[in-house]
Amino acid sequence: MATLHTKSAARAMMSPSVILLFCWMAVPLAMTLYFSFLRYNLLMPGMEEWAGLFNYEFFLTDPAFFSALFNTLILVGSVLVISVGGGLLMALLLDQPVFGQGIVRVLVISPFLIMPTVSALVWKNMMMHPVYGLFAWLAKTVGLDPIDWLSAAPLTSIVMIVSWQWLPFATLILLTALQSLDEDQMEAAEMDGASLWWRFYFIVLPHLGRAITVVILIETIFLLSVFAEILVTTSGGPGYASTNITYLIYTQALLQFDVGGASAGGIVAVILANIVAFFLIRLIGKNLEG
Amino acid sequence: MCTIRLENVTKMFGELAVIPGIDLQINDGEFVVFVGPSGCGKSTLLRLIAGLEDISGGAILLNGEDVSSLPPAKRGLSMVFQSYALYPHMTVHGNIAFPLKMAGMDKAEIDKKVMAAAKVLNLTEYLKRKPRNLSGGQRQRVAIGRAIVREPSAFLFDEPLSNLDAALRVNMRLEITELHQQLGTTMVYVTHDQVEAMTMADKIVVLNRGNVEQVGSPMDLYRDPANLFVAGFIGSPRMNFVDGGNAARLGATTIGIRPEHIGLDREKGLWRGVIGVSEHLGSDTFLHVHVEDVGTITARTGGEWTLRHGETVFLTPDPDKVHRFDESGRSMARAITPDLGALPRHVNGAPASGAPLQ
Numbered sequence: 001m002a003t004l005h006t007k008s009a010a011r012a013m014m015s016p017s018v019i020l021l022f023c024w025m026a027v028p029l030a031m032t033l034y035f036s037f038l039r040y041n042l043l044m045p046g047m048e049e050w051a052g053l054f055n056y057e058f059f060l061t062d063p064a065f066f067s068a069l070f071n072t073l074i075l076v077g078s079v080l081v082i083s084v085g086g087g088l089l090m091a092l093l094l095d096q097p098v099f100g101q102g103i104v105r106v107l108v109i110s111p112f113l114i115m116p117t118v119s120a121l122v123w124k125n126m127m128m129h130p131v132y133g134l135f136a137w138l139a140k141t142v143g144l145d146p147i148d149w150l151s152a153a154p155l156t157s158i159v160m161i162v163s164w165q166w167l168p169f170a171t172l173i174l175l176t177a178l179q180s181l182d183e184d185q186m187e188a189a190e191m192d193g194a195s196l197w198w199r200f201y202f203i204v205l206p207h208l209g210r211a212i213t214v215v216i217l218i219e220t221i222f223l224l225s226v227f228a229e230i231l232v233t234t235s236g237g238p239g240y241a242s243t244n245i246t247y248l249i250y251t252q253a254l255l256q257f258d259v260g261g262a263s264a265g266g267i268v269a270v271i272l273a274n275i276v277a278f279f280l281i282r283l284i285g286k287n288l289e290g
Numbered sequence: 291m292c293t294i295r296l297e298n299v300t301k302m303f304g305e306l307a308v309i310p311g312i313d314l315q316i317n318d319g320e321f322v323v324f325v326g327p328s329g330c331g332k333s334t335l336l337r338l339i340a341g342l343e344d345i346s347g348g349a350i351l352l353n354g355e356d357v358s359s360l361p362p363a364k365r366g367l368s369m370v371f372q373s374y375a376l377y378p379h380m381t382v383h384g385n386i387a388f389p390l391k392m393a394g395m396d397k398a399e400i401d402k403k404v405m406a407a408a409k410v411l412n413l414t415e416y417l418k419r420k421p422r423n424l425s426g427g428q429r430q431r432v433a434i435g436r437a438i439v440r441e442p443s444a445f446l447f448d449e450p451l452s453n454l455d456a457a458l459r460v461n462m463r464l465e466i467t468e469l470h471q472q473l474g475t476t477m478v479y480v481t482h483d484q485v486e487a488m489t490m491a492d493k494i495v496v497l498n499r500g501n502v503e504q505v506g507s508p509m510d511l512y513r514d515p516a517n518l519f520v521a522g523f524i525g526s527p528r529m530n531f532v533d534g535g536n537a538a539r540l541g542a543t544t545i546g547i548r549p550e551h552i553g554l555d556r557e558k559g560l561w562r563g564v565i566g567v568s569e570h571l572g573s574d575t576f577l578h579v580h581v582e583d584v585g586t587i588t589a590r591t592g593g594e595w596t597l598r599h600g601e602t603v604f605l606t607p608d609p610d611k612v613h614r615f616d617e618s619g620r621s622m623a624r625a626i627t628p629d630l631g632a633l634p635r636h637v638n639g640a641p642a643s644g645a646p647l648q
C-alpha cells in the first residue's frame with residue numbers, strides 16, 4: 001500500500017463505511033450537544049427554551065459531579081491494576097504445563113461471557129449478601145461479624161465485581177502473547193546468568209508490553225462507562241458513594257427527567273474520556289509503534 | 291582453560307532414548323564439531339553440556355569436576371543459538387551487555403568490554419540499533435558478541451550459520467575459525483554440514499542416532515572412515531559405494547571409492563560407462579556416470595572437461611584409495627597394491643584371484 005495509486009484507491013474504497021460510521025456518531029453527538037443548551041425537562045413537555053450554558057453550570061457545580069468523577073477514576077484505575085496484575089499472574093500460571101490445562105482455560109475465560117447484570121446479581125446475592133452470602137459465611141466461620149459489603153464498602157464491591165469480569169480478558173490476551181515468546185530467548189537469558197525474576201523483568205515483561213497496552217486501552221474504554229453493575233447492586237448509593245459519571249447522567253435523565261442537564265453531563269463525559277484517551281495514548285501509545 | 295568430559299551420558303525423552311550412552315573427551319582449546327544427520331541428537335547433546343536439559347544418566351565433567359546437577363549459568367559456558375535468540379527489545383549494545391549486567395559488573399567496565407567486543411566483530415556502528423534492523427550476518431555477530439563478552443571457559447554453537455546464505459556462511463566460517471585462533475578457547479560446534487565440519491574442526495565427532503560413530507581429525511575421518519556411515523557422511527560429493535560381485539572380488543561386502551579417486555579416460559580403463567549429468571563448478575566437474583553392473587558412479591575431474599551427456603567414458607578407481615567394508619558396515623583394512631599401473635591387483639598385500647575389479 002505504498003504507492004500513490006493504491007493509497008487513493010484505498011481511500012475511495014473505505015469512504016462509504018467511514019461516512020456511515022461518521023453519521024452514526026455525529027448525529028447523536030450533535031443532538032446531545034443541541035439538547036445540552038436547552039432547558040428541556042420531560043415533565044414539562046413543550047416548554048423547551050434556550051438556556052445557554054446554564055445546564056453546564058448546573059452539572060459542573062453539582063457536588064455529586066465531583067464525587068462521581070472521583071469514583072470513575074478510582075473504579076477505572078483499580079480495575080486496571082487488578083485485572084492487568086492478576087491477569088499477568090494467571091497467564092504465567094496457565095502457561096505452565098499442568099494436568100487438565102484445557103478445562104482450566106475454559107473455566108478462566110467464562111466470567112467474561114456472562115452478562116454484566118447477571119454477574120452483578122450473582123455477586124450481590126450469593127457472595128456479598130450479609131445473610132446468605134459466601135463472604136458472610138466465611139466471616140462467621142472464622143468468628144468475625146459479617147459486613148454488608150454493598151452498603152459498607154460500595155465502591156470496593158463494584159471494583160471487585162468489575163475486576164472479576166475483566167480479569168479473564170486480560171488473562172487471555174496476555175496468555176496468547178506469552179505463548180508467542182521464543183523459548184530460545186529464555187534459554188539464552190538463562191545461560192547469560194539471569195535469575196527467574198530478571199528473566200521475567202527483562203525478557204517476558206518487554207515481550208508482553210504491547211499486549212498490556214492493548215488490554216489497558218480496551219479496558220479503559222469500557223470501564224469509563226460501567227453502568228449495569230452499579231444499577232443492579234448499589235444504585236449508586238449510599239448517597240453518591242458508588243455513583244460514577246455514567247450513572248450520574250442516568251439519574252439526571254431518567255430519574256429527574258432533566259434531558260438538558262443530562263445532555264450537558266454527556267458532553268462533559270465525552271470531553272473527559274477524550275482527555276483520558278489523550279494522556280493514555282501519550283503515555284503508552286509508543287508501545288504500539290513498530 | 292576448559293576440558294569437557296562426558297562419561298556414559300544418556301538422555302531419555304519419555305521412553306525414547308535419544309542418547310543411549312556417550313563417552314567423549316574434549317580437550318582444552320580444541321575446536322570440536324558434532325556432525326550428523328538431522329534428528330541424530332546433536333542439539334540434545336549440546337544442550338546437555340550447556341545444562342539446558344537434564345541428563346538421564348552418566349556424568350558431565352568440566353575440568354574434572356562433575357557439573358551434571360549445576361544450572362546452566364553456573365557452568366561458565368556460552369551458547370550461540372541457531373535462531374540467535376537475541377533480545378528483540380534491547381539494542382545491540384544492550385544485548386551484548388546483558389550477561390555482564392546479570393553478573394553485576396559496573397557500568398563503565400561493561401561499556402569498555404562491549405566496545406571491545408563490538409570492535410572485534412565490526413559492530414561498532416550498529417550498537418544503537420535493535421536486532422530487527424540488522425542483517426542476518428550482523429545478527430549472528432551480535433549473538434557471538436554476547437557469547438564472548440562473558441569470557442566463558444568454552445563456547446557452544448548450535449548450527450549458527452544455517453540461516454545465512456552461502457557466501458555469508460563461508461565468511462562467517464572463517465571469522466569463527468579466526469576467533470577460535472585468537473581466543474584459544476574450547477569450542478563445541480554443532481552442524482549437519484560436513485563442509486563446515488571438515489573446514490573448521492580440530493576434532494570431528496560423527497553422530498548417528500545418538501551414538502558416536504567415530505571421533506577424529508577431519509583428515510583421519512576422510513582417510514580412514516570407521517564404517518559405511520562415516521564414509522558416506524564425510525567428503526563431498528559423497529563416496530561411491532559398490533556392492534555385489536565387484537566388492538566380493540576384493541573380499542568385502544561393500545567397497546567405497548571417493549569421486550576424486552577415480553581416473554577418467556576416453557579409451558581405456560576398468561569400467562565402461564555412459565555420462566549422465568555433468569555438473570560444472572568451474573574449478574571442478576562432477577560427472578555422474580552410469581556403469582553397467584555397478585550403478586551410477588560420481589567422478590571428479592578438472593574444470594575443462596569437454597565430454598558431454600551420453601558419451602562413453604572409462605573409469606579406473608585408484609586402487610590405493612579403495613575402502614572396503616564388511617557385512618556389518620565396518621571398515622576393513624585398505625586394499626593395497628604395490629603396482630599402480632597394472633591390473634590384476636593385490637588385496638591386503640596378498641595376491642588376489644584374477645583381476646579383482648573387472
Ligand SMILES: Nc1ncnc2c1ncn2[C@@H]1O[C@H](COP(=O)(O)OP(=O)(O)OP(=O)(O)O)[C@@H](O)[C@H]1O
Pocket residue numbers: 303308326327328329330331332333334335482
Ligand atoms: N523435548 C523433546 N521431547 C521429545 N523428543 C525430543 C525432544 N527434543 C528432541 N527430541 C527428539 O530427539 C531427537 C534428537 O533431537 P535433536 O534436536 O538433538 O536433533 P539434531 O541432531 O539437533 O537435529 P537437527 O540437525 O535437525 O537440529 C529427535 O528425534 C527429536 O525428535
Ligand SMILES: [Mg+2]
Pocket residue numbers: 332333334448449
Ligand atoms: Mg539441532
